[in-house]
Amino acid sequence: MTTNSKTDQNEETSSIQFHEMGLDDRILKAIAKLGWSEPSLIQEKSIPLFLDGKDVLIKARTGSGKTGAFGIPVVQKILSIKEISPEDQKIRALMLAPTKELCTQIFKTMLQLTTKCSRDVKIVDISAQVDISAQKPLLVDLPDVIVATPGRVVQHIKAGTLSLKNLKMLVIDEADLMFSCGYEVDVKEVIKHLPKIYQAALASATLSEDVISLKKLVLHNAVTLKLQESELAPLKQLTHYKYYTEPIDKPAVLYTLLKLGLIRGKSIIFVNSVDKCYRLKLFLEQFKISSCILNSELPAGSRCHAVAQFNQGTYDIIIASDESFLDDPSSDSKRNKDKEFGVSRGIDFQFVSNIINYDFPSSINSYIHRAGRTARGSNQGTVLSFVSVLEAPYMSGVDEYLKESLGSSDSIFKLYTFKMDEMEGFRYRAKDAWKACTKALIREIRLKEIKQEVLNSQKLKGYFEENPKDLKTLRHDRKVKIPKTGNHLANVPDYLVPTSLKSVSGLVKIKRPKRKFKAVNTTNQKYEAKRKNPLASMDLSEFDEVMTKRKRKT
Structure with missing residues (x-):
C-alpha cells in the first residue's frame, strides 16, 4: 500500500x-x-x-x-x-x-x-x-x-x-x-x-x-x-416530531393519521418485532390501506421484490422490523434470522417522505439509521415518533445526542399537535380491528407465507417433481380466516372528522350528481320493459287487456 x-x-x-x-x-x-x-x-x-x-x-x-x-x-x-x-x-x-x-x-x-x-x-x-x-x-x-x-x-x-x-x-x-x-x-x-x-x-x-x-x-x-457534518440531514431538511401516546392507542393514532391524509407521501413504519409487522399490516388492511412487509425472516428474493415495489410506487407504505441483534450481537434469537439483513441499513429506499417510529428505537444508532432513510440528497423528509411513557427515556437520550451533533440548543423534537380526544369514532373502529388480529391469525398467515416460499423455491422444484405427494400435502393446508371487513371501514363519514381537521385532511369528497325526476307512468314503464326483454316469461295478456280498455275510452 x-x-x-x-x-x-x-x-x-x-x-x-x-x-x-x-x-x-x-x-x-x-x-x-x-x-x-x-x-x-x-x-x-x-x-x-x-x-x-x-x-x-x-x-x-x-x-x-x-x-x-x-x-x-x-x-x-x-x-x-x-x-x-x-x-x-x-x-x-x-x-x-x-x-x-x-x-x-x-x-x-x-x-x-x-x-x-x-x-x-x-x-x-x-x-x-x-x-x-x-x-x-x-x-x-x-x-x-x-x-x-x-x-x-x-x-x-x-x-x-x-x-x-x-x-x-x-x-x-x-x-x-x-x-x-x-x-x-x-x-x-x-x-x-x-x-x-x-x-x-x-x-x-x-x-x-x-x-x-x-x-x-x-x-x-x-x-x-x-467531515464536519451531522450524522443526519440538517433540521431545515429533516424535521423530527414526537407524539406522546399510550401503546394501546398507537393503532388508532396511526389509522387516523393515514386515513385522514395527515401523513402524505411514501412512508416507512418501523416496529420492533416481526410479529408486529404482520399484525400492523392486517390491521391496516381492514381499512383498505395497502402496505408491504420487510423483515429478516423473509427470503432475500422476497425482500428485494418488496423494496422494488415500494420504490416503483406499487405501495406507498412499507412496514419494517428493525433488528435488535444489530444493537446486541451476542443476543440469541429463537427464530432463524438472516444475518445479512438490516432494514434500517443498506437498503436504498427511494424518495421516502416520512419515517414513522411506531415503536421508538432503543438505541441512538438505530434512530439515526432509521431517520437516514429519508431526507436523502436534497429531498425533504420528516420523522414522526410515537412515544409512550416507557419509551420517553430513549427519546431523551436521542434528543441530547442530536442537539450536540446538530449544534442546536433547543430540543430537535417538535411536538406533533393532534388531539386524539376528538377522534373517539376512529378509536372505536381501531380497537375492534386491532383485537381481530390475534396471535393465532398471525401464526397462520406466516405459516402460509413460508409454505408459499417453499412452493416457489427453485431448489425444491426437482424434489417435488420426484415426490408429488409432498407437494400435495403442502397445497392442502386449511384456509386462513382473515377478519371480515366491510366497505364501511374503508370510508370515513363526514361526521367522524372533527371540524378543525376538515380543511387540512386529505379526504376527497365525492360529489354525486343530482337525480332528475320525471313524471312517468310507472305501470306502462314496468310492462314495456318486460315486453322488450326476450328472457321475460311473464304472461302479458293482462297488460294487453288494460291497454285495449284505455284505447276504447279515448
Missing part, C-alpha cells in the same frame, strides 16, 4: 467539480446521466485521495454519496490499467458489504457508472445465496470488480472458484456492521488471501470500535475523512 501519514481532513478547501478530477470522459458521461451535477462533500474530498493511491477511511452520514465516493475512483483506476495492458484481464477490485440488499445497491450503482465503458469494465454480484456452481461461470472470465458479502467470498475461495492474488483494490462498505453481523471471522479469512500490496477504503456512517478494529486489519497509514 502507499505509505501516507495519518491525517484528519477537516479543513475547508475550494470545491472542485467532477471534470477537474482527471476522470475519464466515459465516467463523466455516466455521472451526467445519473444527474449528479456536482460532487457531494464526501466525494469531493475522497475521490482525489483514492486516485492518488492512498488508503481512505470515509466517515459520512447515510445518503451523503459514499457509494459514488469509492465507486468512481475504482472505475477510473481500472480504466487506467486497461490502457496500459488491455489484454491482461484479472480481478482488480473487491467490494464487500454486510447485506445482500446493499450488495445489489452497490452493483446497480457500479453498472450505472460503467454504462459508457461496460465492455472494458466487467462487474458481477455474487452475494445471492444460490449454489456455488451456479455462479462459477460468472467468475471464469475474471471480472474486473466483484461485489459480495464476506461470507460468500469465503465460500468461493474454499470451493476454488475465486482467487484474489491479483487484487489491487479492496472496498468495505457499512464497515460498522461487518462484525455485528457476524462477519469478523470471514473478513479475517478474506484478508489472508489478499496480496501483500493493495489499496483499501472503508466507508461507514459511524466510527465505532468495530470500525477501528477493522481499520487496523485492513488499512495502513490511512487518511481519515471525518
Whole structure:
C-alpha cells in the first residue's frame, strides 16, 4: 500500500467539480446521466485521495454519496490499467458489504457508472445465496470488480472458484456492521488471501470500535475523512416530531393519521418485532390501506421484490422490523434470522417522505439509521415518533445526542399537535380491528407465507417433481380466516372528522350528481320493459287487456 501519514481532513478547501478530477470522459458521461451535477462533500474530498493511491477511511452520514465516493475512483483506476495492458484481464477490485440488499445497491450503482465503458469494465454480484456452481461461470472470465458479502467470498475461495492474488483494490462498505453481523471471522479469512500490496477504503456512517478494529486489519497509514457534518440531514431538511401516546392507542393514532391524509407521501413504519409487522399490516388492511412487509425472516428474493415495489410506487407504505441483534450481537434469537439483513441499513429506499417510529428505537444508532432513510440528497423528509411513557427515556437520550451533533440548543423534537380526544369514532373502529388480529391469525398467515416460499423455491422444484405427494400435502393446508371487513371501514363519514381537521385532511369528497325526476307512468314503464326483454316469461295478456280498455275510452 502507499505509505501516507495519518491525517484528519477537516479543513475547508475550494470545491472542485467532477471534470477537474482527471476522470475519464466515459465516467463523466455516466455521472451526467445519473444527474449528479456536482460532487457531494464526501466525494469531493475522497475521490482525489483514492486516485492518488492512498488508503481512505470515509466517515459520512447515510445518503451523503459514499457509494459514488469509492465507486468512481475504482472505475477510473481500472480504466487506467486497461490502457496500459488491455489484454491482461484479472480481478482488480473487491467490494464487500454486510447485506445482500446493499450488495445489489452497490452493483446497480457500479453498472450505472460503467454504462459508457461496460465492455472494458466487467462487474458481477455474487452475494445471492444460490449454489456455488451456479455462479462459477460468472467468475471464469475474471471480472474486473466483484461485489459480495464476506461470507460468500469465503465460500468461493474454499470451493476454488475465486482467487484474489491479483487484487489491487479492496472496498468495505457499512464497515460498522461487518462484525455485528457476524462477519469478523470471514473478513479475517478474506484478508489472508489478499496480496501483500493493495489499496483499501472503508466507508461507514459511524466510527465505532468495530470500525477501528477493522481499520487496523485492513488499512495502513490511512487518511481519515471525518467531515464536519451531522450524522443526519440538517433540521431545515429533516424535521423530527414526537407524539406522546399510550401503546394501546398507537393503532388508532396511526389509522387516523393515514386515513385522514395527515401523513402524505411514501412512508416507512418501523416496529420492533416481526410479529408486529404482520399484525400492523392486517390491521391496516381492514381499512383498505395497502402496505408491504420487510423483515429478516423473509427470503432475500422476497425482500428485494418488496423494496422494488415500494420504490416503483406499487405501495406507498412499507412496514419494517428493525433488528435488535444489530444493537446486541451476542443476543440469541429463537427464530432463524438472516444475518445479512438490516432494514434500517443498506437498503436504498427511494424518495421516502416520512419515517414513522411506531415503536421508538432503543438505541441512538438505530434512530439515526432509521431517520437516514429519508431526507436523502436534497429531498425533504420528516420523522414522526410515537412515544409512550416507557419509551420517553430513549427519546431523551436521542434528543441530547442530536442537539450536540446538530449544534442546536433547543430540543430537535417538535411536538406533533393532534388531539386524539376528538377522534373517539376512529378509536372505536381501531380497537375492534386491532383485537381481530390475534396471535393465532398471525401464526397462520406466516405459516402460509413460508409454505408459499417453499412452493416457489427453485431448489425444491426437482424434489417435488420426484415426490408429488409432498407437494400435495403442502397445497392442502386449511384456509386462513382473515377478519371480515366491510366497505364501511374503508370510508370515513363526514361526521367522524372533527371540524378543525376538515380543511387540512386529505379526504376527497365525492360529489354525486343530482337525480332528475320525471313524471312517468310507472305501470306502462314496468310492462314495456318486460315486453322488450326476450328472457321475460311473464304472461302479458293482462297488460294487453288494460291497454285495449284505455284505447276504447279515448
